[in-house]
Amino acid sequence: MTNRITKLFNIQYPIIQAGMIWNSGWRLASASSNAGILGLIGAGSMYPDVLREHIQKCKKATDKPFGVNVPMLYPNVEEIMDIIVEEGVEIVFTSAGNPKTWTKWLQDRGITVVHVVSSVKFALKAQDAGVDAVVAEGFEAGGHNGRDETTTLTLIPMVKEQIHIPLIAAGGIACGKAMLATIILGADAVQVGSRFVASNESSAHQSFKDVVVNSKEGDTQLTLKELAPVRLIKNKFFNDIQELYKSSPTPEQLRELLGRARAKRGMFEGDLEDGELEIGQIAGLINDIKPVAEIVQDMVTEFEDAKKMVASL
Known part of the structure; x- marks a missing residue:
């Protein structure tokens, strides 16, 4: 090859x-x-x-x-x-x-x-x-x-x-x-x-790996386009983002919700609820x-x- x-x-x-x-x-x-x-x-x-x-x-x-x-x-x-x-x-x-x-x-x-x-x-x-x-x-x-x-x-x-x-x-x-x-x-x-x-x-944390393996079609979605588009597994944090979108938030409000170290909490530390879980559609x-x-x-x-x-x- x-x-x-x-x-x-x-x-x-x-x-x-x-x-x-x-x-x-x-x-x-x-x-x-x-x-x-x-x-x-x-x-x-x-x-x-x-x-x-x-x-x-x-x-x-x-x-x-x-x-x-x-x-x-x-x-x-x-x-x-x-x-x-x-x-x-x-x-x-x-x-x-x-x-x-x-x-x-x-x-x-x-x-x-x-x-x-x-x-x-x-x-x-x-x-x-x-x-x-x-x-x-x-x-x-x-x-x-x-x-x-x-x-x-x-x-x-x-x-x-x-x-x-x-x-x-x-x-x-x-x-x-x-x-x-x-x-x-x-x-x-x-x-x-x-x-x-x-x-x-x-x-990656074992819990995150397990979530990836158990993911199905439609379990990921692109979001936060106002900041930097990112594809995430739908969890509590993702749902919080969608709830905030209902109020037409400013980029500053989205940044406040995102906070710091979300990706580390999710993928490295295994916080499956409030962490940022980045994975592709192919996870299914x-x-x-x-x-x-x-x-x-x-x-x-x-x-x-x-x-x-x-x-x-």
Whole structure:
């Protein structure tokens, strides 16, 4: 399975484990890289010194390539970038910001840069900024999302028509058949998040993993568009948001309800009532918790079987 992405990252399979907040620590990233895909540490939930510790532990746990995902909206992003360079990380995925801010700075220091987008417009901006590849993430994805609500199967071919750099599909992908579908539509690889939340190595709280496994169709919804659109599992906190919407709240009132550390309380500490539980629509098809290596092998096997099935049609 050699293509532009496997060559770019020096990995066996064209699969990237998403760098998710409160889920993607060094254990998940190193297990993913050891399984032949690209593991990512999610820096968004880490103070700089914690990120350094995770990078160092990941380097000890794998001799394969891994990277760090950096949401650029965080106030200590400069310190985070310095740590990434100091620790010799060779791959960075940026998101939630202007790719021009850091792309050249990172590339000048020998780092491969990928930017996450949710639209054709932002894919073109990322390409113009000089990134090495883009992740196009559809409306189905968990966590923070695009405002346009473009689905993955619509977004990927639209982006593919407009860019020439490698394209990674994300949003609603958790199995080999979905991987094949997006590659047929023009993607060079897939980024997978929710499926890896329900893994043994994920740093998510066991209670959150159990909720993901038990989720059904319609159990997630995009909300808080006035702040930053985010897909959440419907729980008490989600219902509180919907109740507040009945009074046509201001963004300030929504921020007050959101407060601080909601995502940590929900996903990392296991507060299933008042915590923020971020997961993708594909949770309805995730039925078990298993080791990363097994998840990867299942995806690859199903991908190869699906190719044979399509060829026989």
